[in-house]
Amino acid sequence: MTPASNDAARYLEFAMDVIEQAGAIALKYFRTELEVINKAKKREYDPVTRADREIEEYIRGRIRETFPNHAIIGEEFGYQSGGSPYSWLIDPIDGTKGFITGSPMWGVLLGLMEAEYCITGLLRQPFLGETYYGSPAGAFLLDHAGRTPLKTRDTRSMDEAIVCCTHPGMFLTEDARRGFDRAARSCAFTRFGTDCYGYALLARGFVDLVVEGDLEAYDIVPLIPIVEGAGGIVTDWQGGSANRGGTVVAAANRALHARTLELLNS
């Protein structure tokens, strides 16, 4: 191994261990009576629970202990600077609304960026016992059946495509709403309520597109190496980097991605 790939393997091993423990914390609270606090500022309803906070504190503690010069950006506790090119993104529970309704469509997200590039990203769904991850060594699902390579599918025609989206109300402008409607109407059907799990379904080849709006960096960045390592592509609606969140399109392949951008922006 080169020193760089050696580092990559070390980061992945660390992240796999941390996210598995973090998932166990989530599971301790899932489907129990939990106090839900509405922390909405820009959104109408934006719930947070003790589970979100405990998970993020746990992950932050592990990172500080092991990589004290890495920066950390998390949903609940904000930004902590590092002093190296590395920064970790944490979404302790992506899909808190799903989590508090007892649905299994949520996950713990953890990503490691080197400068502007997410080199390792993980999604842990502990209720289903699944970890989806992407790194320089490829994108895989780890579950009870072992390790399976992830592979998006080769649907070329928009009218055969299945599109996922967390909520039809997640688009902030009238233009974005119209763009989403145009893309959605061109597809076989849309499936809402998916949160991060929609990207996992895309990476597994069960759906073809995820089209969303109003995302934060920690909602999407950890998912990029999973989708792209599986053969897909993730950008914003203008075809640029999705690293800052906002409007995002994830597609199973380049042909569908190009057609979706046309529909979103026409």
Add this chain to the structure above:
Amino acid sequence: MTPASNDAARYLEFAMDVIEQAGAIALKYFRTELEVINKAKKREYDPVTRADREIEEYIRGRIRETFPNHAIIGEEFGYQSGGSPYSWLIDPIDGTKGFITGSPMWGVLLGLMEAEYCITGLLRQPFLGETYYGSPAGAFLLDHAGRTPLKTRDTRSMDEAIVCCTHPGMFLTEDARRGFDRAARSCAFTRFGTDCYGYALLARGFVDLVVEGDLEAYDIVPLIPIVEGAGGIVTDWQGGSANRGGTVVAAANRALHARTLELLNS
């Protein structure tokens, strides 16, 4: 036991066995490559797979063998007359769109009506290993943890309520769309993509309302004893029987139900 309760216990035991076997058939096809046929007549896209057909054939066979004078109504193979007051309703996979996208938000539904009253209803989600059922003996969840009584929650205030719905496009008239929007806007938040599983989450006390449109009888009838046995209430949007499908509201309690009907019809 009286002869009537003896019969009820026998029907439930039969239905539990049948739906567990039916769930095993579904699981054999879940997350595999499946040919999907679009059988749309009134809907834009209405998928059916070999799994739907094989499950319904299996259940029909078991019913004919055991209760030859009971009528059968199923999604894929229509109506077969009986000659007794009993009829079975089958939705082999409620949430076929969820099923073919690899989401766990689907289930096998089976209900037994005596004249106009569903006396036993079951929802089997085999991927999660859960059976939700309601009968004259009460409503329960059977899973790896054993048998747990189902209990809806006592949320009284609309602005604390969580509402589930399979898809915002499932309302057939402009009036219905407006009614749903009024109800949804009055709640804490809406969660889409739920299919039959939304009613299970309601019966467990994780959400407060399910508001839907364009349902068939077999989509909703088997769920009524589960929700009502847990303390909830299921009607159409006029407050009448939900036995024929159409527009449906399921609520955790009578106060929320009454307020929701007002909003849907105001």
